[in-house]
Amino acid sequence: MYILEVENLLKRFGGLAAVDNVSFKVKRGEILALIGPNGAGKTTCFNMIAGAMPPTSGRVLFNGRDVTRHKPYDLNAHGMARTFQVVKPLAKLTVFDNLMVACLSKSRNIKEAREKAQQVMTRTRLEALANHEAGLLSIGNLKRLEVARALATEPELLLMDEPMGGLTPAEVDQAIELIRDINAGGVSIVLIEHIMKAVTAVADSIVVLQYGQIIAMGEPAAVMNDERVITAYLGDGYVASR
Ligand SMILES: Nc1ncnc2c1ncn2[C@@H]1O[C@H](COP(=O)(O)OP(=O)(O)O)[C@@H](O)[C@H]1O
Ligand SMILES: [Mg+2]
Known part of the structure; x- marks a missing residue:
């Protein structure tokens, strides 16, 4: 029933x-948004x-299995992928080759990897940029490549860290569509995002963090109307613009 369970997680610096x-x-199958200042x-x-x-x-359970302190490549091999707030493409490689690298982490078969890379490019609308050097892409295209690289590893659970930061309004709408499409394909998603329009458009539930602690969680409508959340994060401007 639960793909991910986080229990009493604590991190001290x-x-x-x-x-x-x-x-x-x-x-x-759900999309959970993790928001907060x-x-x-x-x-x-x-x-x-x-x-x-x-x-x-604290503990992290993935598909009911304790995976606390497991390594990223191990988790990825078992179906967990993430995108980074600060995107991490292989800057000197083309878009296509970036995806090939990701696909080859799943399959050693070049032909299969090529087909998968092609599929992922189509899905994320990166085909026209296949031969472009990743390091020279616009932020909007880089953010899509970041999602594409994660998808190429065929995740069951996708952790997305601010995939819409720096995007134009039109690109935000495209990103919302892409997230819905990924989710419709059966991928559960945890989404960190500041753009409330996007959060309310896709989230099945919301968790709000402040100073490391959960101050509200539950269905979007209830969370967005929670006084603590409005005060701590959304602000009066949000209320006014609803
Ligand atoms: N590697 C680190 N070493 C020390 N402090 C860190 C480290 N990573 C994050 N922090 C601190 O932990 C807090 C939470 O950071 P972060 O998780 O990046 O917040 P958010 O993603 O919600 O903006 C911040 O005060 C940040 O400065
Ligand atoms: Mg962050």
């Missing part, structure tokens, strides 16, 4: 509890879930 006793669950601990949560950083304490 010296005296700072960047993530402070955080627990939440992601149902198979800058510095709230969102990326640190991802780092611990995806194995990039060990928690000080």
Whole structure:
């Protein structure tokens, strides 16, 4: 039933509890949004879930199995992928070759990998840029490549860290469509995002972090109307613009 369960996750950096006793669950097939102000601990949560950083304490269950402190490549091989807030393409390689590298982590068969790379390019609308050097792409295209690279590893669970940061409004709409499409294909998603329009458009549930702690969680409508969330994060401007 749950693809991901985070239990009492704690991460200390010296005296700072960047993530402070955080627990939440992601149902198979759902999109859960993780929101909150800058510095709230969102990326640190991802780092611990995806194995990039060990928690000080707490547990991460993936498909019911304890995967706390497992390595990123191991988690990826078992169906967990992530995209980074600061995108990490292989800058000197083309878009296509970036995807080939990701596909070859799943299959050693070149022909299969090529087909998969092609499929992923179509799905993420990167075909026209196949032979472009990744390091020279616009931020919008880089963000799509970041998603494409994660998709190429055929995840069951995709962790997306601010995939819409720096995008134009038209690109945000495209990104919303892409997230819906990925989810419709059976991929569960945890989405860190600041653009509330996007969050409300796709999220089945929302977790709100502030100073490392969960201050609200549940269905989007209830969370977005929660006084603490409005005060801590959304602000009066959000209320006014609803
Ligand atoms: N590697 C690190 N070493 C020390 N402090 C860190 C490290 N990573 C994050 N932090 C601190 O932890 C807090 C949470 O950061 P982060 O998880 O990046 O927040 P968010 O993604 O919500 O903006 C911040 O105060 C940040 O400065
Ligand atoms: Mg972050």
